[in-house]
Amino acid sequence: MSAPDLPVSGEPLGAGLASPESSAESSAEAPERISRSSGAFGQAPVPPGRPDLRTRLRDAVLAIVRDPNPILLKELRATLRTPLFIRFLYLATGLVAIVVLMGSAAVSEGDTAPAEVGRSIFHLFFCTLVVVLLFAAPSQAASAFTLEKETRTWESLLLSGMSPTRVVMGKFFAIYGSILLVVIAVAPVIGVAFLFGGVSPVAVLVAFYWLLGCVAIAVSFGIAVSVRLDSTRASVAATTVIFVPLAMMWSGMIVALGELAREQWGTPFDGPIWFGPAFAERTDEPDAWALLLGLPAFFFVMLTWLNLAGAIAGVDAPGVDRSSGLKRWSLFAAAGTAATVVGLGTMMADADDAGAVTVVFGMASLAFIFSLIALVFANEPPLPPRLGAPRNVLRKLLYDTFGPGAGPTLRFTFLVLGLGIGGMGALATVVRYARFPNSVENASADLGTAFLTFGGISVLCALAATAAWLRALLRNGAAARLLAVVLFTGLTFGSMVGAAVMNPRVIDTLDHYVPPLVGMSPIGPMVLAGRSLGHDMPSTEELSTGLAACAVYAGLALALWLAVEVRARQVRKLVDAHRAQLLARLGPAPKSAAEVPSGDEGEPPA
Amino acid sequence: MIRIEHVSHWFGTFQVLHDVSFQVPAGEIFGFIGPNGAGKTTTIRMMATLLEPHDGRVLVDGMDVVDAPDEVRRVIGFMPDSFGVYERITVEEYLEFFASAHGIGPGARERTISAVMELTELGQIKGKLVQTLSKGMKQRLAIARTLLHDPKVLVLDEPANGLDPRARIEMRQLIEELRRLGKTILLSSHILTELSDMCTSVAILERGRLVAGGSVDSIAQTLRPERSVRVRVLSPPVDVEAVLGRGPSVLAVEREPDGAYRVQYQGGDEVLASIVEHAVQQRLRLVRVEPDQNDLERIFLEVTKGELQ
Numbered sequence: 001m002s003a004p005d006l007p008v009s010g011e012p013l014g015a016g017l018a019s020p021e022s023s024a025e026s027s028a029e030a031p032e033r034i035s036r037s038s039g040a041f042g043q044a045p046v047p048p049g050r051p052d053l054r055t056r057l058r059d060a061v062l063a064i065v066r067d068p069n070p071i072l073l074k075e076l077r078a079t080l081r082t083p084l085f086i087r088f089l090y091l092a093t094g095l096v097a098i099v100v101l102m103g104s105a106a107v108s109e110g111d112t113a114p115a116e117v118g119r120s121i122f123h124l125f126f127c128t129l130v131v132v133l134l135f136a137a138p139s140q141a142a143s144a145f146t147l148e149k150e151t152r153t154w155e156s157l158l159l160s161g162m163s164p165t166r167v168v169m170g171k172f173f174a175i176y177g178s179i180l181l182v183v184i185a186v187a188p189v190i191g192v193a194f195l196f197g198g199v200s201p202v203a204v205l206v207a208f209y210w211l212l213g214c215v216a217i218a219v220s221f222g223i224a225v226s227v228r229l230d231s232t233r234a235s236v237a238a239t240t241v242i243f244v245p246l247a248m249m250w251s252g253m254i255v256a257l258g259e260l261a262r263e264q265w266g267t268p269f270d271g272p273i274w275f276g277p278a279f280a281e282r283t284d285e286p287d288a289w290a291l292l293l294g295l296p297a298f299f300f301v302m303l304t305w306l307n308l309a310g311a312i313a314g315v316d317a318p319g320v321d322r323s324s325g326l327k328r329w330s331l332f333a334a335a336g337t338a339a340t341v342v343g344l345g346t347m348m349a350d351a352d353d354a355g356a357v358t359v360v361f362g363m364a365s366l367a368f369i370f371s372l373i374a375l376v377f378a379n380e381p382p383l384p385p386r387l388g389a390p391r392n393v394l395r396k397l398l399y400d401t402f403g404p405g406a407g408p409t410l411r412f413t414f415l416v417l418g419l420g421i422g423g424m425g426a427l428a429t430v431v432r433y434a435r436f437p438n439s440v441e442n443a444s445a446d447l448g449t450a451f452l453t454f455g456g457i458s459v460l461c462a463l464a465a466t467a468a469w470l471r472a473l474l475r476n477g478a479a480a481r482l483l484a485v486v487l488f489t490g491l492t493f494g495s496m497v498g499a500a501v502m503n504p505r506v507i508d509t510l511d512h513y514v515p516p517l518v519g520m521s522p523i524g525p526m527v528l529a530g531r532s533l534g535h536d537m538p539s540t541e542e543l544s545t546g547l548a549a550c551a552v553y554a555g556l557a558l559a560l561w562l563a564v565e566v567r568a569r570q571v572r573k574l575v576d577a578h579r580a581q582l583l584a585r586l587g588p589a590p591k592s593a594a595e596v597p598s599g600d601e602g603e604p605p606a
Numbered sequence: 607m608i609r610i611e612h613v614s615h616w617f618g619t620f621q622v623l624h625d626v627s628f629q630v631p632a633g634e635i636f637g638f639i640g641p642n643g644a645g646k647t648t649t650i651r652m653m654a655t656l657l658e659p660h661d662g663r664v665l666v667d668g669m670d671v672v673d674a675p676d677e678v679r680r681v682i683g684f685m686p687d688s689f690g691v692y693e694r695i696t697v698e699e700y701l702e703f704f705a706s707a708h709g710i711g712p713g714a715r716e717r718t719i720s721a722v723m724e725l726t727e728l729g730q731i732k733g734k735l736v737q738t739l740s741k742g743m744k745q746r747l748a749i750a751r752t753l754l755h756d757p758k759v760l761v762l763d764e765p766a767n768g769l770d771p772r773a774r775i776e777m778r779q780l781i782e783e784l785r786r787l788g789k790t791i792l793l794s795s796h797i798l799t800e801l802s803d804m805c806t807s808v809a810i811l812e813r814g815r816l817v818a819g820g821s822v823d824s825i826a827q828t829l830r831p832e833r834s835v836r837v838r839v840l841s842p843p844v845d846v847e848a849v850l851g852r853g854p855s856v857l858a859v860e861r862e863p864d865g866a867y868r869v870q871y872q873g874g875d876e877v878l879a880s881i882v883e884h885a886v887q888q889r890l891r892l893v894r895v896e897p898d899q900n901d902l903e904r905i906f907l908e909v910t911k912g913e914l915q
């Protein structure tokens with residue numbers, strides 16, 4: 001079988017090939033070798049039992065320092081050897097420099113004060129950079145995985161033994177690093193603004209902070225799209241078509257918030273990058289730190305994490321747990337969103353405003369964040385994966401109750417929505433009472449918060465359960481999500497149209513009266529929450545409608561949850577029966593095929 | 607080492623594999639043959655844990671590819687039929703990347719890469735960019751990559767595809783060297799003459815069904831007991847046809863236009879050795895005895911019908 005003078009598999013090849021120096025080196029690394037199952041070539045280590053969190057954190061930090069992510073190194077090397085990237089570096093720097101110089105020349109003509117010119121250059125510089133990077137970053141990221149698929153390196157990467165998290169994080173940091181190089185190359189151009197004055201270094205730093213946060217979202221979005229598609233062209237097109245309009249909306253919202261900041265704080269609003277100068281003027285105020293640094297950080301981290309968790313789930317094989325990463329994200333997103341809404345309420349001067357802020361921002365959080373949480377797990381298959389169940393009793397209990405699989409995942413979604421929305425409402429109420437214990441406006445704020453909380457939980461749980469149930473029927477997560485959204489949107493618009501047919505002025509009078517048809521729609525409880533903040537309290541009929549809507553949606557959620565659990569049990573029975581049949585037909589697997597003798601024995605007949 | 611047990615697989619409603627079973631013994635070079643579209647790559651991708659069988663079981667070193675994919679990946683090295691390499695890094699950086707990806711620590715990595723480069727003769731070009739390498743060198747690099755984690759099993763899908771004659775010979779030598787190191791090698795190829803030189807056993811797949819499997823000799827014997835060789839004799843002094851015709855188990859002898867004699871006989875290599883011994887005793891000056899047709903080619907043509915699925 002093997003030549004007598006050469007080492008066979010399982011023996012260290014180094015013994016046959018290495019020099020005496022290398023033997024000495026290998027003995028110095030004896031502990032490392034002990035962890036390998038066979039020494040030949042340096043066998044990939046067999047993972048031991050799961051270490052504790054502290055050990056894992058220490059190992060992770062040491063690993064980053066001693067042995068950086070191989071994809072990060074490989075991608076950075078390849079990028080810096082790509083002529084196209086170097087040309088892009090020159091082009092981006094040149095473009096921004098030309099725009100800034102021409103802009104400053106145009107602005108400085110006439111009697112414009114030097115400080116005004118400096119501020120204009122500041123806005124011009126960052127706007128140009130934002131446009132360049134928000135097109136370039138997602139486009140570059142959009143080819144991260146499609147190029148691997150097109151050049152047929154994807155399979156070797158999958159079989160390399162790296163975890164999907166390591167692969168995705170390596171790609172993310174490599175692309176983010178290359179974009180960072182562009183930012184560093186372009187950064188000196190902002191020095192022109194300092195020549196004229198009117199711009200503080202703090203404002204510039206804050207603007208770079210926002211810019212790099214947005215770039216992180218853009219890069220992670222491109223990566224998430226790239227994982228799902230096979231063609232670079234399609235991936236770049238899809239990323240651009242989806243991301244650019246979203247980025248424009250996001251920019252519009254930021255500019256609108258600048259107007260709000262000017263009204264509330266009296267800070268200057270002389271351009272779209274208002275947050276830099278605004279922060280520079282209010283560095284002593286905690287609210288500026290919270291709203292201009294803390295809140296953006298939460299959004300940058302939350303959206304980047306969502307994209308990367310989605311990408312990791314896309315890289316993972318179908319047979320493994322793909323939802324736990326997104327579950328960790330949803331806990332962070334729900335907690336952060338609730339804290340944001342409660343925090344915004346604490347900045348208000350009276351109970352009425354605090355209640356209004358809770359209801360308005362609470363509705364926004366339901367529409368954007370909590371509905372995303374309700375739908376993000378809609379692609380969960382009926383059964384948990386065969387592999388990866390923990391052995392520890394407590395962990396196993398948690399895994400079986402809220403782990404992967406349609407039933408447990410739907411329970412987890414209910415829990416997150418319940419805790420997130422419920423906690424948000426409860427905490428906002430407690431804080432409001434702590435600050436304004438004797439305010440007469442607490443009653444209407446309480447009612448609005450209650451409708452927002454119970455309505456939000458019941459409607460979004462029903463949405464999540466509908467999507468999970470449709471997934472179990474259709475076996476397609478995207479179709480299930482789409483149908484669930486269409487169904488709930490259709491119900492909302494249908495109710496509105498029906499109510500408008502009965503009373504054409506219904507929309508105009510919603511702040512005085514919410515008809516039952518609108519109250520029973522998916523947005524009914526939220527409309528009633530807004531109505532509760534009006535000058536007159538809702539009537540008994542409106543209150544009954546709101547309670548009935550909450551009960552109906554909660555009932556729907558429970559019924560569909562039971563249907564999903566039943567379906568999962570049916571699938572479990574089928575799968576178990578199939579495996580039992582297979583085992584009966586093939587028998588148990590032999591312990592090691594190495595025991596099978598060489599030769600014709602056991603081979604099928606010719 | 608590899609067991610394929612009653613494996614069936616569908617792509618949508620189209621069944622690509624029908625109850626396929628065969629086994630690759632440890633330490634062998636095993637040929638996996640079949641026309642395009644026969645289901646070879648599907649089977650190979652199952653062994654490499656890239657695809658799960660819909661029915662049946664695939665075991666590598668005793669481990670089910672479905673139940674223990676990570677463990678299987680640790681013992682298998684897979685080179686796909688059309689593979690890519692990272693172009694803008696050097697040979698050494700390429701191997702460093704995969705060694706690091708396999709979790710080989712920084713200390714052991716250098717030693718491992720040196721050993722692999724020495725084995726695959728890539729040491730002299732370790733500083734060259736991958737994009738400047740020839741196709742043959744890229745194939746070598748791909749094999750080197752599969753060796754980094756010291757797999758017990760190598761699955762090579764068309765490793766000599768598109769190589770020039772010299773690169774093919776070097777590739778064959780490398781594969782034989784790897785067999786001597788104790789690796790079990792499953793080789794898929796269309797070049798049957800090369801496979802017949804290297805492989806001890808084969809499996810032939812057609813339209814998703816196993817049509818033959820086992821050692822080349824045993825299949826040849828089962829299919830057709832009579833075999834034939836071409837014999838060349840230097841300045842034949844006597845009636846060569848009559849002399850050879852009296853040899854043991856010889857069925858027929860006929861002279862061919864190029865002067866060689868086609869000897870048809872019944873039996874295996876023992877009988878052939880006796881025929882040669884008989885010819886030498888009869889003072890025939892033999893200069894060449896060669897198979898009339900490559901055994902593997904003959905088997906392939908006999909068992910396959912040339913149908914595509």
